[in-house]
Amino acid sequence: MSTNASNSTDSFCNFEPKREYLVPALQEVQERDGYVSEAAVEALAKHFNLSKADIYSVVSFYAQFKFTKPGKHTIKVCQGTACHVRGSGNLLKALKQRLGIEEGQTTPDGLISLEHVACLGACALAPAMVVDDKVYGRLTLPELEKILKELK
Ligand code: FES
Incomplete structure (x- = not known):
């Protein structure tokens, strides 16, 4: 078992090894690591006396859990x-092409992850996106390029 797995074990050892505590334990791992690694799945399976398939099934069910490192x-x-009405589809398409990844993926250099969301609550700024915690609104393709350059 890797070092990461033992770290994962440390973080959720305080949960009783009962199935009802699996989701809170996963939330703790997700919060700490930003994703649920294979090592964490192994450690969780051992701690809760479940199969890895059981753990993967729960992780897959909830959108809040991710399998890949952000x-x-x-x-x-x-x-x-x-x-959407104001062209966010074109922005997303441009980002996919520019980054060479699909939604839910991370660039090979580990710099940028790409996701879509249903509504950011900033509809007056449409089309909008968030980079980390910063909201960008009324976006155009040239502005998108500028933002990407700043991130690199
Ligand atoms: S629809 Fe995009 S912020 Fe609400």
Whole structure:
């Protein structure tokens, strides 16, 4: 077992090894690591006396859990109605082409993860996206290029 796995074990040892504590334990791992690694799945399976398939099944069920390590920066492009009407689909398409990844993926250098969200709650700024915690609104393709250059 890797070092990461033993770290994962440390973080959720305080949970009783009962199935009802699996989701809180996963939330702790997700919060700490930004994803649920294979090593964490192994450690959780051992701690809760479940199969790895059981753990993967729970992780897959909840959108809050991710299997891949997030990039240094996360770009979330809004695909809600207001943003969609104002061209967020083109922004997302441009980002995919520019970064060479699909939604839910991270660039090979680990710099940027790409996601879409249903609504950022900033509809007046459509089309909008969030980079880490910063909201960008009324985006155009040239502005998108500028933001990407700043991230690199
Ligand atoms: S639809 Fe995009 S912020 Fe609401």
